Amino acid sequence: MIAALIVGALSLGETEAQPYPTPGTVASGTPGTPGASGTGGTDAFPAGFESAGNARDLLATIPVRGRAPGTGYDRVARFGTAWFDVEKNGCDTRNDILARDLTEVTTRGGCRVMSGILDDPYTGNRITFERGEKTSQAVQIDHVVALKNAWQTGAQGLTDERRRELANDPINLLAVDGPTNTKKGDGDAATWLPPSRASWCGYVARQVSVKAAYGLWMTQAEHDRIGEILASCPDQQAARSPLVG
Numbered sequence: 001m002i003a004a005l006i007v008g009a010l011s012l013g014e015t016e017a018q019p020y021p022t023p024g025t026v027a028s029g030t031p032g033t034p035g036a037s038g039t040g041g042t043d044a045f046p047a048g049f050e051s052a053g054n055a056r057d058l059l060a061t062i063p064v065r066g067r068a069p070g071t072g073y074d075r076v077a078r079f080g081t082a083w084f085d086v087e088k089n090g091c092d093t094r095n096d097i098l099a100r101d102l103t104e105v106t107t108r109g110g111c112r113v114m115s116g117i118l119d120d121p122y123t124g125n126r127i128t129f130e131r132g133e134k135t136s137q138a139v140q141i142d143h144v145v146a147l148k149n150a151w152q153t154g155a156q157g158l159t160d161e162r163r164r165e166l167a168n169d170p171i172n173l174l175a176v177d178g179p180t181n182t183k184k185g186d187g188d189a190a191t192w193l194p195p196s197r198a199s200w201c202g203y204v205a206r207q208v209s210v211k212a213a214y215g216l217w218m219t220q221a222e223h224d225r226i227g228e229i230l231a232s233c234p235d236q237q238a239a240r241s242p243l244v245g
Contacts, residue, residue: 052233055205063217073151080164093168101175120177122194140178145210148186154216172210190221201233
């Protein structure tokens with residue numbers, strides 16, 4: 001299903017409506033299942049990308065425009081309260097992603113992630129997660145395409161429902177080192193990349209997937225930087241990397 005959606009997107013011109021993955025179906029593993037994605041790091045590319053060539057082809061379909069003003073952006077008003085139970089499994093999105101990306105997970109009530117181990121894709125460090133007032137922020141959930149960036153590159157034209165889907169879509173979410181995520185802010189690939197170069201191929205491929213799925217555009221600088229990175233990625237991705245697939 002995922003491959004068919006991506007092939008369909010590649011066949012469309014920039015002015016046509018692009019198909020999009022159903023939220024919650026595009027990430028490997030089963031959200032809400034502890035350790036579902038393996039040992040904290042699996043395939044370098046998001047589900048549906050067998051190679052960097054797939055990501056490069058999809059990148060070519062994304063419009064290039066200037067960034068729109070941030071006027072009217074509001075996290076809650078425009079993208080909904082964090083976090084929704086989009087999977088309808090009784091668990092909110094933050095707990096779903098923690099359960100997907102951490103290993104050695106313990107939960108309370110079958111849903112609330114209390115502890116676990118994160119092999120952080122952005123720094124390459126191993127982080128022990130313990131839920132608590134002073135410890136929970138050691139691991140944050142990053143929007144790979146930042147929501148303000150999305151707002152300024154086309155999300156203003158989406159419905160409230162689609163923006164809420166974007167904010168909770170597993171393909172756009174990763175559990176990562178908290179301080180590193182804070183430094184990223186709303187940066188795109190032209191202004192911010194993870195400290196660990198090993199994650200770059202998967203990181204930008206994931207951004208390409210999200211922007212194509214939700215009909216967003218890129219700035220010229222963002223598009224060029226992603227193109228440069230993908231050009232250096234192996235066409236056949238066989239190795240494992242620290243970025244969840």
